[in-house]
Amino acid sequence: METKLNQEIRTVLEKFDDKYFIEGIVNKNKVIRDLDSYDTDLVKALLLNDELKERFTMEIADATVIKVNDLIDVFEQDEYWQDSYTKYSKKIGLTINGKFLDETSEVVLDFPYKDTVLKASMSKEDTDQDDLRPNEPFLNEVIAREEIDTLxxxxxxxxxxxxxxxxxxxxxxxxxxxxxxxxxxxxxxxxxxxxxxxxxxxxxxxxxxxxxxxxxxxxxxxxxxxxxxxxxxxxxxxxxxxxxxxxxxxxxxxxxxxxxxxxxxxxxxxxxxxxxxxxxxxxxxxxxxxxxxxxxxxxxxxxxxxxxxxxxxxxIVGRKIERKYIVTEDFPDRPWRSADLTKQTTAKERENSNFTMVNPKTGKEYPANPKRSWAVTKDTFQSWYDKGGIGFPDDYDFMRGEKPFRRVFKDEDDAKDKPTAVYSDLxxxxxxxxxxxxxxxxxxxxxxxxxxxxxxxxxxxxxxxxxxxxxxxxxxxxxxxxxxxxxxxxxxxxxxxxxxxxxxxxxxxxxxxxxxxxxxxxxxxxxxxxxxxxxxxxxxxxxxELMEKNTGFIKEIVNAKSMTELQAIFKRMLETADFDFRVDLEEIQKDELWQQAIDDQKRLLIKVIDKNQLYYNYSEIDDKNVLDLISSNDYKFNKNFYRDRGE
Known part of the structure; x- marks a missing residue:
């Protein structure tokens, strides 16, 4: 049964003659592509239909907006019948949001934090000793752009x-x-x-x-x-x-x-x-x-x-082969090797290679294998032969086999840039x-x-x-x-x-x-x-080595054995460390911190450190406080290492 919606859509599409039909059947993929790209003529025709305009548009700020996704959904259902007992009568498979996987580009590898950057220390001593985790942040690529650039x-x-x-x-x-x-x-x-x-x-x-x-x-x-x-x-x-x-x-x-x-x-x-x-x-x-x-x-x-x-x-993968070459009287200055002269095609598939090959020197005939044709055609045989590219087993007493062979010269192998393929049998x-x-x-x-x-x-x-x-x-x-x-x-x-x-x-x-x-x-x-x-x-x-900044403090905190050590470390942190911008240093410095258990003291001190400042950035190398920390030798090494930046 053809529904009212079916009739209205067909009426609109018929105005474009055969553009949206194949033997009288609606070409849904073509319609969907043009809707997705907002084809001007198609959208205009749909808006001029009162039934479709009422069903698939909405008014926003005195403007008419067409709900293209809703229209596309109609075409992705079976023959866009709305009163069908089943949504898909001719298709079975996986769907997402009501669409088959082959009808949507929205299927992605999705997992928490996928649009983030994670520094992730590799050291168990840094991250997992006695559950002292530095609470490394997942930096969102959009929201934390500045922090990521710094990191x-x-x-x-x-x-x-x-x-x-x-x-x-x-x-x-x-x-x-x-x-x-x-x-x-x-x-x-x-x-x-x-x-x-x-x-x-x-x-x-x-x-x-x-x-x-x-x-x-x-x-x-x-x-x-x-x-x-x-x-x-x-x-x-x-x-x-x-x-x-x-x-x-x-x-x-x-x-x-x-x-x-x-x-x-x-x-x-x-x-x-x-x-x-x-x-x-x-x-x-x-x-x-x-x-x-x-x-x-x-x-x-x-x-x-x-x-x-x-x-x-x-x-992408290749190999160098140590081949054995032959030197013969007919080619005294060009060592050569033999190779297969047939292809994996039948005589019927490659009719111009279905011929009997004749040795010009001896007149001996070599008929084609109907299941594996020659790699040369009847027309190209002579040119290959004149260049030395084809040999016959009856040309040489030492040659084994009963088929003509392709002659490959060493200078030809040497001239190839591409390495030999890594075949599965190899x-x-x-x-x-x-x-x-x-x-x-x-x-x-x-x-x-x-x-x-x-x-x-x-x-x-x-x-x-x-x-x-x-x-x-x-x-x-x-x-x-x-x-x-x-x-x-x-x-x-x-x-x-x-x-x-x-x-x-x-x-x-x-x-x-x-x-x-x-x-x-x-x-x-x-x-x-x-x-x-x-x-x-x-x-x-x-x-x-990457020059440690806050990383050094984290290591010292983790390895500290007493509160006295931690207090000395914190004193130096106040002079040179970078702290998380959310930290209230005045609160941290109150005596309450030192009344806690030593493990809690460590956790807090690690938490307040800015994890984006674990190493000194090269952009800081000319700062006076940094110059005092590195040798003149390392300074010159950095200038040379990053020379491509115009330093």
Missing amino acids: LSEKILVSAKKYTSEGSSEVRVISDEDNLILKGNNLLGLYSIRERFTNKVKMIYLDVPYFFKKKIAEDSFKYNSNFRMSTWLVFLKNRIEIARELLSEDGSIWINISDDGMHYLKVLVDSVFGSESFVGTIPRKTRDGKSDVPFNFSQDFDWLLVYTKGVESDA LLKEFVTTVLTKAKNKSGNDEIDALFGRDEFDYAKPEGLLKAIIEVATKENDFVLDFFMGSATTQAAAMKMNRRFIGIEQMDYINTVSVPRLQKVIEGEQGGISKEVNWQGGGSFVYA
Whole structure:
């Protein structure tokens, strides 16, 4: 039955002839598109219909406003029948606000605080000792724009030194070829290197804090890995967004993630990079099976999510192959190799390649395979042959096989910029063989144990895993970035493979594990992949720290043992610290504070500190009070490091 509304709408649409009809049936998608774009002619025609004007307009301040969304809703229902017993008679699926998912663009990855920035300290000592949390704010990107700008401003770098085979020494200049290690919060560190390294990093590897549904034995990292889902997503979103800026146009990012968080992270990174930039997912064997596991199922894998800023035609991953070439009398100065001369098309699909190939030298005939055609056509055969591009097995006594072959010369291979594709069969034999059998957590732990002793760092990734990734994602002298640096596995592998690197780490073990490990690499240590790549030592890197401001006070407060210590710290805070603008300092200084338990004193002192001022901004470097705190060497290093800003 055709309703009154149905009749009125059809009457209006018929005024446009066949524009909105396909064989007499209303083209709903076309109508919806024109309504959504406020097509002048269509909207005017609808307003001239008294019935539709009454149903789908409203008067505001003497103006007539058309309720386009209501009209669109009508067309998204089945044949816009209002008296139907069911809203959708021909379609089944998921809906949101009454619309099918394929009819709306409103479906997004949504979670609390998603439009915010979270500094998020990585240190358990900073955030979780005796429940002393610094109450880090989620800064809304719109409301707290000024605070975010302050938080993410470039930071002053101090303690700058260069490590070489001769030891360490102060450094005032950093070149574009230097490797770089930064100590400090990784989000703020990334924004500090933004101007210098935007679009220059070829590969990023991230061993991110895993999301665990519940605390388990593996959740024993020395850094803070206890995140709730919404916090975890914000934490990673902030960092992956700036990481994308640093990545080169044909670069790739490889994110190591557990099974619990993998699917959430996949959707999140899709929203940052775009789903079209997803390269693939690779499983990594983490351990041998266990028996004491939930549901009696041992989940022994984590995952590598791979994304790029490039497009499908780019060689995002590739490999260099050591090929064997042949030298023959007919081509004495051009070594060559043989390759397949057929294609995965049938003779019927490619009729111009369905011909019998004849060897011009011997007259021997080679008929086409009806299920796999020649890669050349009958018309192009002679031109290929004259250039040496086609050979026959009866041309040479040593040649095996019974089919003509494509001859590829070494100079042609050498002239190609694009690396050889990483085919799935090769991955199964080489790359995945590594990540499935040779890259377990135990291998990484054993490598650290050999260098320092196991207690120094838990759950290090093995160098072999990073070697496998670096080989297919980079070439020599490319920049590799890892801002969850940990024990410096990425940087160690990169140095041994002649890649440049950047590392960022906040935890204090950077100076007891990470940097000492790289010093050992420079000295020529033979663990990890050293023998495989014939590592003999050498190389260098520049080390610097984000200059602590309020961060130092937080550490002092947490570690204080008595009220007397806290009072001394607070006295110095009143002289140089930045306080939250909501704090009434006069109230804080009253005696009531010191009548409380020491843990309550600590909580209050941490709470009043401005969390956006944990490090000194580079913009403050010429302030007199800052100049008194840094060396002339560090001052000159900063001016050189941020030189692209015209300093």
